[in-house]
Amino acid sequence: AQTVTQSQPEMSVQEAETVTLSCTYDTSESDYYLFWYKQPPSRQMILVIRQEAYKQQNATENRFSVNFQKAAKSFSLKISDSQLGDAAMYFCASGAGSYQLTFGKGTKLSVIP
Amino acid sequence: GAGVSQSPRYKVAKRGQDVALRCDPISGHVSLFWYQQALGQGPEFLTYFQNEAQLDKSGLPSDRFFAERPEGSVSTLKIQRTQQEDSAVYLCASSLASNQPQHFGDGTRLSIL
Numbered sequence: 001a002q003t004v005t006q007s008q009p010e011m012s013v014q015e016a017e018t019v020t021l022s023c024t025y026d027t028s029e030s031d032y033y034l035f036w037y038k039q040p041p042s043r044q045m046i047l048v049i050r051q052e053a054y055k056q057q058n059a060t061e062n063r064f065s066v067n068f069q070k071a072a073k074s075f076s077l078k079i080s081d082s083q084l085g086d087a088a089m090y091f092c093a094s095g096a097g098s099y100q101l102t103f104g105k106g107t108k109l110s111v112i113p
Numbered sequence: 114g115a116g117v118s119q120s121p122r123y124k125v126a127k128r129g130q131d132v133a134l135r136c137d138p139i140s141g142h143v144s145l146f147w148y149q150q151a152l153g154q155g156p157e158f159l160t161y162f163q164n165e166a167q168l169d170k171s172g173l174p175s176d177r178f179f180a181e182r183p184e185g186s187v188s189t190l191k192i193q194r195t196q197q198e199d200s201a202v203y204l205c206a207s208s209l210a211s212n213q214p215q216h217f218g219d220g221t222r223l224s225i226l
Contacts, residue, residue, distance in 0.1 A: 004155075033212070043202060045156070045217035091155050099144065099211035100169065103155030 002027040002094050005106035013033040013082045014112050020067075021107050023092030032085075032096040034068065036077045039106070048090070051075065059091045087111045115139065117218035119205050123223045126195050134190045134221045136140060138207030145188050147180055148204040156204050162188060163211065195225045 001033045001077035003026045025034065036048040051068050058066050063080045079086055092104045118137040126132050126186075138145050144163055148156035149172075156196035158172040173180070182188040192199055200223050206215035 008191075013146070035214070037217075043204075043220045043222075045204065047214050047216070050214055089160075093155075095212075099161055100146065100158040100172070101156070101215065102158070109125050 002029070002032075002036075002102040003094065004092050004094055004104040006092055007108050008107045009105070010108045010110070012110040012112055013079070013086075015082055015084060017082055018078060018080045019082055019109065021090050021092075021109070022106060023075045023077070025075060025092070025094045026072050027073075027094055027096065029096035030037045032094055033091050034066075034075045035095065035101070036064070036066070036075075037091045037093060038086075039091060042090075045091070049077065082111050084111050084113065093097075115127055117205055117207050119203075119218035121221060121223050122219060123222050123224075125226065127226050128193055128195060129196060131191065131193045132223065134192075134203050134223070136188045136205030136207075136218060138186065138188070138205070142207035142209055142216075143185075144208045144211045144213075144215075145182060146206040146208075147188070147190050148206065149174075150202040150204055150220070152201070159190070159203075159206070159209075170194055192223075194203055195223075197225050199223060200225045 032053045034051045037045045067076045067096045089106045091106045095101045147159040150156040161169040162182040177193045179191045202220040204220045206217045208215045
């Protein structure tokens with residue numbers, strides 16, 4: 001069984017600043033993946049970044065990077081140089097060889113011009 | 114289009130009616146997933162197909178929910194004798210393989226009156 005916890009229901013950031021979204025997880029799997037998805041009001045879930053648990057190096061995708069702390073079961077998302085288009089719900093998710101994703105409850109990110 | 118397509122985008126039904134929701138995955142994607150997203154929550158896994166085989170239906174809330182993918186491509190999620198608690202967004206996702214990133218459709222928002 002897997003659980004994902006996002007403790008920040010809402011966050012806000014000034015445009016061009018940096019923001020970090022928190023996520024903790026629990027899993028009994030030894031081989032698993034972690035994800036951050038973005039869901040704008042249009043509803044389509046868009047993959048932001050993916051991390052394989054066996055990799056020590058933190059994943060990076062342009063302005064998005066993660067801080068993966070395996071021992072602490074922590075997987076935070078850092079957004080640098082925030083843009084208005086980054087405003088959305090952000091979901092942390094975990095998945096294992098059993099394929100189904102387990103999502104957190106989400107963090108609503110607002111970007112202030 | 115190249116993405117996952119879901120129809121209808123919105124569905125309103127009276128309590129007790131049957132509904133059918135359609136998902137057209139990305140061409141060539143072997144794996145197909147259905148998720149249910151209640152208002153203000155993260156998506157929750159319903160069921161998983163690998164080609165035409167339904168390998169996991171552990172997330173289906175009751176025997177009123179039924180999913181099929183007869184030719185290994187398009188999938189239909191059917192809900193019989195709908196109840197108010199079935200109101201949610203139903204998301205479909207597909208992936209090349211079970212351990213590859215899932216690509217989501219825009220979802221169907223189901224409202225039961």
